[in-house]
Amino acid sequence: MQGNVVLWKPSHTAMLSSWIAYKVMSEAGGNVVLWKPSDTAMLSSWIAYKVMREAGVPEGVINFVPADGPTFGDTITGSPHLAGINFTGSVQTFQHLWRQVGQNLGLYKTFPRMVGESVANGTIRSAFEYGGQKCSACSRMYVPSSMWPKLKDELLSRVKEVKMGDADDFTTFISAVIDDKSFGRIKNWLDHARSSSNLKVIAGGNCDDSRGYFVEPTIIETSDPKEKIMQEEIFGPVLTVYPYPDEKYREVLEMVNETSPFGLTGAVFAQDANVVKEAHEILKMSAGNFYINDKSTGSVVMQQPFGGARLSGTNDKAGGPHYVLKFCSPQAIKESHVPLTDWKYDNMQA
Numbered sequence: 001m002q003g004n005v006v007l008w009k010p011s012h013t014a015m016l017s018s019w020i021a022y023k024v025m026s027e028a029g030g031n032v033v034l035w036k037p038s039d040t041a042m043l044s045s046w047i048a049y050k051v052m053r054e055a056g057v058p059e060g061v062i063n064f065v066p067a068d069g070p071t072f073g074d075t076i077t078g079s080p081h082l083a084g085i086n087f088t089g090s091v092q093t094f095q096h097l098w099r100q101v102g103q104n105l106g107l108y109k110t111f112p113r114m115v116g117e118s119v120a121n122g123t124i125r126s127a128f129e130y131g132g133q134k135c136s137a138c139s140r141m142y143v144p145s146s147m148w149p150k151l152k153d154e155l156l157s158r159v160k161e162v163k164m165g166d167a168d169d170f171t172t173f174i175s176a177v178i179d180d181k182s183f184g185r186i187k188n189w190l191d192h193a194r195s196s197s198n199l200k201v202i203a204g205g206n207c208d209d210s211r212g213y214f215v216e217p218t219i220i221e222t223s224d225p226k227e228k229i230m231q232e233e234i235f236g237p238v239l240t241v242y243p244y245p246d247e248k249y250r251e252v253l254e255m256v257n258e259t260s261p262f263g264l265t266g267a268v269f270a271q272d273a274n275v276v277k278e279a280h281e282i283l284k285m286s287a288g289n290f291y292i293n294d295k296s297t298g299s300v301v302m303q304q305p306f307g308g309a310r311l312s313g314t315n316d317k318a319g320g321p322h323y324v325l326k327f328c329s330p331q332a333i334k335e336s337h338v339p340l341t342d343w344k345y346d347n348m349q350a
């Protein structure tokens with residue numbers, strides 16, 4: 001593309017960011033990249049950048065630009081050379097960038113492109129891996145009431161085995177959350193869970209910031225499927241479960257589809273192929289990455305393209321074969337070896 005492409009990524013995507021910056025945006029797309037790392041993942045992003053430079057990426061092709069978010073956003077959207085923004089982060093920030101780009105459309109030289117196991121084992125992994133600090137983490141769960149007692153016991157048994165501690169200890173599964181802002185936000189959700197008559201904390205629920213920002217892996221049971229904790233993104237180790245009446249299975253499927261404004265990942269565990277098919281049909285717009293009998297997270301670049309729609313993004317499927325086209329300006333070429341012998345159409349011939 002003509003112009004600069006901006007890579008704006010959160011704390012948990014340093015290595016993915018470096019791959020996108022080089023393989024997709026720069027090497028394949030031929031773009032100059034401005035990489036704004038997260039304030040809370042500066043070192044890991046810088047190391048990834050240094051590795052790329054030492055591996056031979058020329059100076060000036062990928063530019064490492066730590067900056068204050070609002071200042072950086074104002075600067076890039078105010079430049080006539082802006083060609084695209086690859087953003088991962090909050091919905092509010094993404095919408096703000098969209099508005100800024102829209103207001104400045106007459107300024108740009110081109111139109112900028114915006115890209116935005118067992119049930120118990122799979123749930124523990126997808127809900128609490130990385131402290132729940134990834135956009136695909138499982139934060140809400142719907143279970144038939146008849147199955148809930150047994151599954152509840154399995155979840156509570158496994159969550160007791162989850163070790164929380166120093167990330168330097170490789171036997172640790174969950175460490176501190178990224179910063180004080182995240183800790184405060186998650187703590188507010190835990191306080192809400194303890195104060196709501198619709199919610200019951202059945203595992204964890206405690207947090208401590210005396211030395212690091214530690215939040216226990218937490219499981220909450222809700223009697224209200226429309227409770228706000230089921231609708232908003234928590235971005236922490238908190239899972240809320242709604243046990244639903246077995247006979248209302250289809251109603252619950254429709255409710256799952258309509259409850260959240262996001263549409264990134266989702267998983268269905270079922271043995272009946274017809275149930276899986278029905279669930280997929282109803283939920284096809286609610287999850288860009290849909291998992292069947294597997295945890296709702298963990299897609300691998302170049303193996304399972306990743307991305308979702310609604311407020312989760314523009315569903316461009318990072319890691320897929322077509323993603324590079326977002327950062328290119330394709331040119332179609334036709335070479336003729338049989339020249340026209342007349343300017344007239346066949347039907348015009350006498």
